[in-house]
Amino acid sequence: MAQERAAQKAPRKAIKKRTRGRANRPLRPPTGKASDNEVSPSASARSFTRSGSHRPPADTASQKLHKVLAQAGVGSRRLMETWIGEGKVTVNGAVATIGTRVTPSDVIKLGRRVIRWPSTQRVPRVLVYHKPEGEIVSHDDPEGRASVFEKLPQLRGAKWLAVGRLDFNTSGLLIFTTSGELANRMMHPRFAVEREYAVRIVGQLRPEQLRKLEQGIVLSDGPAKCESVADEGGEGTNHWYRIVLREGRNRVVRRMFEALGLTVSRLMRVRFGVVVLPPRLKRGQVSALPATEVKQLLDWLEENAPEAAPEDLEAEPVTPHA
Numbered sequence: 001m002a003q004e005r006a007a008q009k010a011p012r013k014a015i016k017k018r019t020r021g022r023a024n025r026p027l028r029p030p031t032g033k034a035s036d037n038e039v040s041p042s043a044s045a046r047s048f049t050r051s052g053s054h055r056p057p058a059d060t061a062s063q064k065l066h067k068v069l070a071q072a073g074v075g076s077r078r079l080m081e082t083w084i085g086e087g088k089v090t091v092n093g094a095v096a097t098i099g100t101r102v103t104p105s106d107v108i109k110l111g112r113r114v115i116r117w118p119s120t121q122r123v124p125r126v127l128v129y130h131k132p133e134g135e136i137v138s139h140d141d142p143e144g145r146a147s148v149f150e151k152l153p154q155l156r157g158a159k160w161l162a163v164g165r166l167d168f169n170t171s172g173l174l175i176f177t178t179s180g181e182l183a184n185r186m187m188h189p190r191f192a193v194e195r196e197y198a199v200r201i202v203g204q205l206r207p208e209q210l211r212k213l214e215q216g217i218v219l220s221d222g223p224a225k226c227e228s229v230a231d232e233g234g235e236g237t238n239h240w241y242r243i244v245l246r247e248g249r250n251r252v253v254r255r256m257f258e259a260l261g262l263t264v265s266r267l268m269r270v271r272f273g274v275v276v277l278p279p280r281l282k283r284g285q286v287s288a289l290p291a292t293e294v295k296q297l298l299d300w301l302e303e304n305a306p307e308a309a310p311e312d313l314e315a316e317p318v319t320p321h322a
Contacts, residue, residue, distance in 0.1 A: 062101040065089065068108070070180025072115050076161060077180055083110070123294040124179030127152065127160070128275060131174045132283040137165040148174060151286055163187060163272065164195075164248050172197070172269035173277040185301045186273060192246040194227065196271035197253055202263045204239045205229070209260045213243070217259050224252050238265060274300050 066080035069089070074080065081098055083089055089096045090109045102108060108115040131137075135146045145168070152160050161183045163175035177183055186193050205213075216225035224247065232240035245252065254264045270277045274297065281287055289297070 062103045065091065065096055065100040065102050065108070066098070067181070068102055068117065069110070069115060070184070072117070072158070074110065074115060075159060075180065077184060080180075123291050123298070124177050124182055126182070126289040126294050126297065127176040127286050128278065128281065128289065129174040129176065129286040130277060130281045130283050131166050131171055133169050133171050136168055137162050137174065151284060152176060153286075166269060167251055170267045170269065171283065172267075173272055173275065174269075175272055175275055182298065182301070187248065189247060191301070191304070193273045194244050194246055194271070195248055195269060196242065196244045198232070198266075198268045198270050199241045199243055199253060199257070199264055200234070200238050200266035201241065201257060202237055202265055204234075205231075205241065205260075205262070209262070212260065213256060217256050219249075219252070219255050219259065221249060224249065224256055226256070242270075273297070 066077050066084060069075065069080040069083075070077045075083075080089075084096050084098050084100070087095050088110060091100060091102055091106050093107070104117045108117075129148060129151065131148055135148050137148050139147060139149055141147065148162070149160065155178065158178045160176040160178065161180060163177060163183045163186045166172065166174060175186070185191060210229055213226045213229050216223045224245070227244040227246060228242075230242040232242050234240050243253070253267060257264050268277075275289075278287065
């Protein structure tokens with residue numbers, strides 16, 4: 001347990017050393033008198049747009065319907081495109097089609113429900129959850145296993161969107177938000193947001209294996225590599241490492257070590273971008289980022305956004321796992 005705590009705490013120290021400025025510091029929920037399960041109300045903030053800049057909406061500026069629905073917290077862009085294709089969405093009384101563009105003056109309905117244009121006066125809500133092993137990141141499971149969504153506070157008029165996933169046997173940091181745009185920014189492969197993990201393996205990495213992790217390993221779905229690998233020590237046959245990746249393909253961490261003939265016995269995500277797993281947040285607990293921290297996260301995403309044509313960001317990213 002001491003080694004596990006050390007592996008979890010190490011990333012926080014490393015982040016502080018290599019990130020500077022208010023916008024780039026690690027983000028953590030407050031640990032004051034408020035309950036860990038209490039969700040702070042949203043506060044006023046600037047709008048978050050795909051172009052990477054805060055700007056007020058213009059009535060004459062149109063946006064794609066599936067993006068507006070995602071920004072309103074109805075669901076992911078991919079799900080919204082599916083519902084639009086199924087004829088579940090109308091604009092001004094007419095059934096919408098994929099590619100439909102809308103303005104703030106249009107009346108958008110999902111079934112009988114009227115969808116309001118995403119507010120530019122509030123920041124989206126963001127939760128951090130310390131996922132234990134033995135839970136799935138899904139609303140439905142044929143096997144009836146426990147779901148992380150059962151631990152989240154209920155919402156009215158919106159839904160929690162998972163920013164990436166962790167598989168059944170992986171623990172650690174999970175981020176949830178009401179903003180499809182924020183989720184897309186953090187998950188989309190183009191933005192290459194860092195994910196940091198504490199990995200315990202049976203045995204120890206040899207120098208040539210460490211080099212392969214950093215230089216790249218060819219997996220069945222393409223090459224994968226670690227941005228960094230740090231030795232965190234261990235006891236007996238178990239050894240801890242702290243690794244950083246810029247992607248989140250399905251079971252990518254486990255598959256990389258399996259390709260080296262090594263078994264991952266424990267895997268914990270401790271950081272996603274500038275959001276770190278709070279040391280005081282126990283397994284199974286959820287906490288909300290305050291509005292000021294959410295705005296810092298949005299600012300950080302904008303400052304680190306790569307140059308891209310708008311059409312490059314239209315595709316929904318593949319849902320990542322660890």
